[in-house]
């Protein structure tokens with residue numbers, strides 16, 4: 078398997094070579110409604126560099142075979158490529174062992190896996206599940222479902238109006254009744270970076286386990302699951318410049334080993350008879366059936382790409398874009414910025430007193446600008462904020478200040494049309 | 497009163513005057529702003545056509561074989577689109593509404609709003625209005 082590593086994505090002074098980087102994203106070079114596309118919906122999904130598309134194509138053109146079964150050359154190559162991604166992910170999140178990296182369909186499946194295996198095995202009536210006020214439905218609904226099945230109770234960590242969790246409330250919510258804490262690392266709606274290390278320590282202090290929804294964190298922050306001491310950490314490849322249909326669930330070995338399997342089928346068993354079966358070892362115990370081999374293989378190319386730029390320069394640049402955009406947004410009459418936490422990533426939600434987010438979204442689309450409008454799969458949070466939805470812009474490292482200017486100009490144009 | 501298709505043709509002709517999308521949308525926005533809201537007492541759950549993004553309320557009455565619609569939305573463009581649908585379908589014979597073909601939506605370049613944001617697109621509004629008409633029809637047969 079060949080993956081090209083780029084050495085020219087950074088300039089001599091260590092900042093991003095944006096023109097060069099944009100060449101790797103052919104999708105950005107198109108017009109939408111006669112205007113140059115401005116893609117500011119990166120929190121929904123990121124675009125894929127050509128290296129990821131090439132890895133995907135190369136796999137199907139050269140290496141495709143089912144993995145872990147055949148003894149022929151293609152099967153060995155496919156298996157090696159698949160397992161190479163596991164090693165890359167292990168390093169990427171600093172897991173202790175490669176067996177702690179389980180491939181899933183995405184964040185959602187990872188969380189559901191934990192809720193329905195660990196959750197059903199460990200929760201009983203009256204036990205408490207703690208989530209935050211800013212969870213994505215993916216980290217809310219599986220716990221509600223689990224609570225309904227076990228008569229456990231879901232408790233909410235409150236936040237302030239800026240979108241910061243109230244640390245002073247941690248000890249009253251996380252108690253000896255808490256069995257699992259499930260919290261989002263970075264809010265998809267607000268951009269807030271939550272103090273998950275502190276939360277995990279609180280959970281452990283009361284004997285609970287902690288799951289972190291890292292869907293929005295992995296593309297911006299350095300992730301060290303050992304330093305965080307997370308018991309579970311879930312994310313999706315498609316928000317990390319990788320393909321759709323693949324995600325990762327990290328879990329600590331001891332916990333994973335004690336858990337019952339999720340789905341039954343091929344790959345996850347060690348011996349099967351007509352009467353019973355024994356389960357395979359980690360990570361295969363949780364990877365029943367033929368996995369999404371090609372997309373797992375391509376995930377490696379995405380991580381390699383991000384690594385070849387580096388998270389620190391990515392963060393610095395994305396923050397520059399965010400600060401620039403916020404400085405322009407806050408001058409617009411009637412705007413309310415939603416999500417103003419001190420610690421945040423390059424995501425900004427906003428509402429207007431007299432302009433519906435859907436109306437704004439339609440006009441921005443006419444101007445070639447893709448943002449997300451609506452509740453962002455965080456309906457409880459919308460209720461907490463007292464809005465029905467927001468407009469959300471989210472920046473990636475391939476975006477530019479010129480694009481921000483185009484975006485701001487389009488907002489003024491929309492306002493003129495409506496006021 | 498003009499028939500459904502006569503009204504559609506008139507709308508298509510009106511929209512033919514606009515060269516730029518801005519003008520088209522400015523017109524729809526204006527229609528949205530001018531559409532009188534429905535009585536708040538009808539803004540209840542069962543009259544909502546729910547979607548991901550905005551709310552649409554649609555109510556109807558039936559008199560002498562004809563269906564009269566009233567509608568509203570919390571978003572202006574959608575409200576303007578509702579105004580167009582009301583213009584075409586409100587006051588028409590139930591039978592005609594039920595079997596109508598809303599071809600003007602494509603002809604004026606609003607087809608992107610047909611399936612927009614899942615269930616509250618124009619398509620589901622039209623479907624909802626036809627269902628009202630069918631219900632009145634079956635009551636009278």
Ligand SMILES: Cc1ncc(COP(=O)(O)O)c(C=O)c1O
Nearest residue numbers: 183184185213215265290292313
């Ligand atoms: C914070 C957060 N959690 C979970 C998810 C769900 O991710 P996926 O749909 O890839 O499973 C998302 C994606 O929108 C998200 O932003």
